[in-house]
Amino acid sequence: NAGVTQTPKFRVLKTGQSMTLLCAQDMNHEYMYWYRQDPGMGLRLIHYSVGEGTTAKGEVPDGYNVSRLKKQNFLLGLESAAPSQTSVYFCASTLSGAPGANVLTFGAGSRLTVL
């Protein structure tokens, strides 16, 4: 059982380049999230999805776009990368929004460096 898989694990970009991070989960979870982790700042929510075909903005959405065309996949895109987007990105998922159901399952992370 793979859980939540993120690809790629590492990537180096130049300023202005674009890229997509892929998150795949095999647990039939409805809700999926993208967070970024920066030193001393904890995890901050970028975008999230409450089901196939839906997306919504989180705390720090600027510079990112997302898509959830299939229930099992949640893509995070950077159209024009900036050094401020250097971070570790985590995808997470959970089964539903029922009270007490917020046990998020996290991927291993994707480390992105923008030069």
Added chain:
Amino acid sequence: AQSVAQPEDQVNVAEGNPLTVKCTYSVSGNPYLFWYVQYPNRGLQFLLKYITGDNLVKGSYGFEAEFNKSQTSFHLKKPSALVSDSALYFCAVRDMRNQAGTALIFGKGTTLSVSS
């Protein structure tokens, strides 16, 4: 505003001693509280949660947490620390704003270092 505070960047304890990692929160309504642990170069792993009921919650790896409504705290504890407990610990609270779905708001994290 909804928030989670972890007042200590780092906690140092000797192996075999009890440990406490502090967390305070600010939310509207009843809080749903969580602790996660992150080992180096890994994703976050769930430790325990408080939804309702007993104020003392037991979780994985011998950890427990005490919910204190009057002090708006949810401190993580373990009676006897192990070197293998050394990691980064995050406290989190469910975001109760409708537009955020079921997302969690995380604290900044506390690094626990257990020395042998």
